[in-house]
Amino acid sequence: GQNIDQPTEMTATEGAIVQINCTYQTSGFNGLFWYQQHAGEAPTFLSYNVLDGLEEKGRFSSFLSRSKGYSYLLLKELQMKDSASYLCAVRDLGNTPLVFGKGTRLSVIA
Amino acid sequence: EPEVTQTPSHQVTQMGQEVILRCVPISNHLYFYWYRQILGQKVEFLVSFYNNEISEKSEIFDDQFSVERPDGSNFTLKIRSTKLEDSAMYFCASSVPANTGELFFGEGSRLTVL
Numbered sequence: 001g002q003n004i005d006q007p008t009e010m011t012a013t014e015g016a017i018v019q020i021n022c023t024y025q026t027s028g029f030n031g032l033f034w035y036q037q038h039a040g041e042a043p044t045f046l047s048y049n050v051l052d053g054l055e056e057k058g059r060f061s062s063f064l065s066r067s068k069g070y071s072y073l074l075l076k077e078l079q080m081k082d083s084a085s086y087l088c089a090v091r092d093l094g095n096t097p098l099v100f101g102k103g104t105r106l107s108v109i110a
Numbered sequence: 111e112p113e114v115t116q117t118p119s120h121q122v123t124q125m126g127q128e129v130i131l132r133c134v135p136i137s138n139h140l141y142f143y144w145y146r147q148i149l150g151q152k153v154e155f156l157v158s159f160y161n162n163e164i165s166e167k168s169e170i171f172d173d174q175f176s177v178e179r180p181d182g183s184n185f186t187l188k189i190r191s192t193k194l195e196d197s198a199m200y201f202c203a204s205s206v207p208a209n210t211g212e213l214f215f216g217e218g219s220r221l222t223v224l
């Protein structure tokens with residue numbers, strides 16, 4: 001089976017940095033994905049990690065440690081529009097479907 | 111930019127009725143998926159479809175569900191006899207089996223079963 005854990009809610013201040021953690025247990029591993037989902041909308045792709053280390057994409061970075069079954073999403077220079085749910089998803093093996101965690105609802109406050 | 115499109119955006123139906131949700135995946139994508147999200151809960155995998163057949167399905171995808179690709183562009187999800195607990199947002203997604211293999215999601219079809 002697969003188990004993906006992430007905090008339910010976080011609050012951060014505009015302009016600050018926030019780190020959203022994700023831990024996973026899967027029988028195989030072929031990639032970890034982060035998606036952003038605004039309320040009532042579809043998930044949109046943010047980042048992908050398959051090797052250990054940090055992937056940076058503008059204000060967003062994602063880190064992976066396969067040995068620890070751990071990833072985080074780092075958001076810098078927070079803006080109000082970053083208020084959304086952030087979904088951690090894992091692909092088990094090959095091209096199997098993504099399995100999503102419950103998501104972390106981030107509120108950015110002034 | 112190419113996108114996944116879904117219709118209808120919202121459907122209200124009576125319990126026991128059949129519902130068909132439609133999706134047009136991105137044209138050069140080869141894998142197609144249906145996920146659902148009950149209000150306030152996580153995005154759950156239902157079924158994946160590749161090479162004109164189901165490649166994987168979850169335990170949620172029981173006999174009341176079916177998928178079809180009736181022509182070269184549409185991908186449909188049919189729920190034969192809807193139950194109250196089928197009320198959810200249904201997302202279609204597609205991907206290519208290359209690069210990251212990320213899923214591109216449509217805007218979703220909200221199904222309300224009364």
